[in-house]
Amino acid sequence: MTDRTDHVLLEAMQLAPAERSLVALSLLDSLQGAGESDEAVVASWVAEARARHDALASGQVRGLTTQEFRTWFKSL
Incomplete structure (x- = not known):
């Protein structure tokens, strides 16, 4: 995603x-x-939801804790 997309998504969340x-x-x-x-x-x-679920379930990617998300968001 681009910085702009990240910003819009974070605002929407x-x-x-x-x-x-x-x-x-x-x-x-x-x-x-x-x-x-x-x-x-x-x-x-x-298909996108399944791919993301599979990536999380397999350990290929990991989610962020609330604190990690807040720290990342504040750094934008």
Whole structure:
């Protein structure tokens, strides 16, 4: 991801769950006009979620603790 993308994502993560859901749905809806069918978009997200889960489960990557995340976020 780019610094800009990281910043937008981190800002969005500060929203209440209902607001994050609205942002996520709005972003997904904005992709619908990109020539992909609903099924293709859903399949892409499912594949991405599985890949991220597998990477975490295998130890290839690790998540951040809350303190690590806060430290990283403050450094932006």
